[in-house]
Amino acid sequence: MDKRITHEESLQIINEMISEARNSFSADNAKSIIFMGYTVIIVAILNIALLYTLSNPANSYFVWFLMAPASLLNHLYIRKSSSEVATHISKVISAIWAAYSISIIILLSTLFAIIIILKDWKLTAYIMPTILCLTALGQYITSIACKFKPYKTGAVFFWLGALSCVAFLFTPYYAVMQFIILIICMLLGFIAPSMQLKKTLK
Numbered sequence: 001m002d003k004r005i006t007h008e009e010s011l012q013i014i015n016e017m018i019s020e021a022r023n024s025f026s027a028d029n030a031k032s033i034i035f036m037g038y039t040v041i042i043v044a045i046l047n048i049a050l051l052y053t054l055s056n057p058a059n060s061y062f063v064w065f066l067m068a069p070a071s072l073l074n075h076l077y078i079r080k081s082s083s084e085v086a087t088h089i090s091k092v093i094s095a096i097w098a099a100y101s102i103s104i105i106i107l108l109s110t111l112f113a114i115i116i117i118l119k120d121w122k123l124t125a126y127i128m129p130t131i132l133c134l135t136a137l138g139q140y141i142t143s144i145a146c147k148f149k150p151y152k153t154g155a156v157f158f159w160l161g162a163l164s165c166v167a168f169l170f171t172p173y174y175a176v177m178q179f180i181i182l183i184i185c186m187l188l189g190f191i192a193p194s195m196q197l198k199k200t201l202k
Contacts, residue, residue, distance in 0.1 A: 022049040030075050030198045039070045044179040044186075051175055064108075071101070093145050100138045104131060125169055128178040132162040132185060133168050139189065150193035157189030 022040045043066050050060035107130060115123045136158035143151035168177040 009148050030194045032078050033194040034191050035077075036074055037072070037186045037194070039067065039074075040186050040190075042185050043067060044182050048176055048179050057175070061124065061129060093142055096138055096141050096145075100134060107131070107134075125165075125174065128182060129162040129165045132158045132165065135185075135190070136162070137144070139193075148193070148197060150196045154189035154193040160187040161189075 003184055043063055046063050046066075047060050050063055051057045051104065054060055056072060107126065111123060111127055136155040139151045140155035143149060143155065164181050165174075165178050168174045168181075171177070
């Protein structure tokens with residue numbers, strides 16, 4: 001006769017699965033998340049510098065195309081370093097961030113197409129708050145799936161960053177402040193939690 005699993009045993013199994021997923025996710029992706037975080041910060045700093053050096057500041061936004069090769073290198077790193085056996089939760093988390101990346105690409109492509117057609121660069125004001133909100137969504141869902149609260153705190157930083165962008169929208173400093181806000185959000189909401197996750201494995 002099969003032995004029935006008690007309520008306490010089932011909870012233990014679930015917690016072990018979540019812990020395994022957290023370890024798998026962190027081992028495969030923590031370094032790549034930190035890498036992408038610093039890449040975004042570097043490109044944001046370049047964008048700020050180009051705003052003050054280019055004759056047409058609007059062209060400074062094209063520096064973000066540097067994210068394409070960086071993302072490709074990051075993807076190749078993940079494929080090379082990821083474990084062959086992935087848990088269901090780790091697959092869900094990977095799918096979330098894959099959907100996030102696709103959403104960002106479609107968002108930027110669509111907005112830039114509209115901006116070029118309408119010749120209205122003021123529409124770029126929608127980009128940063130939307131990206132920050134989407135990043136917050138990914139962080140929040142990841143924190144729930146992994147039961148890792150620092151990612152939830154990171155999501156709050158990104159939501160606050162999106163609201164801060166709106167606060168600076170009607171000031172002459174918005175072009176620069178949106179990137180400063182992005183840099184702060186990446187440091188506190190993206191890189192710091194991932195470093196914390198790495199430390200939990202040591």
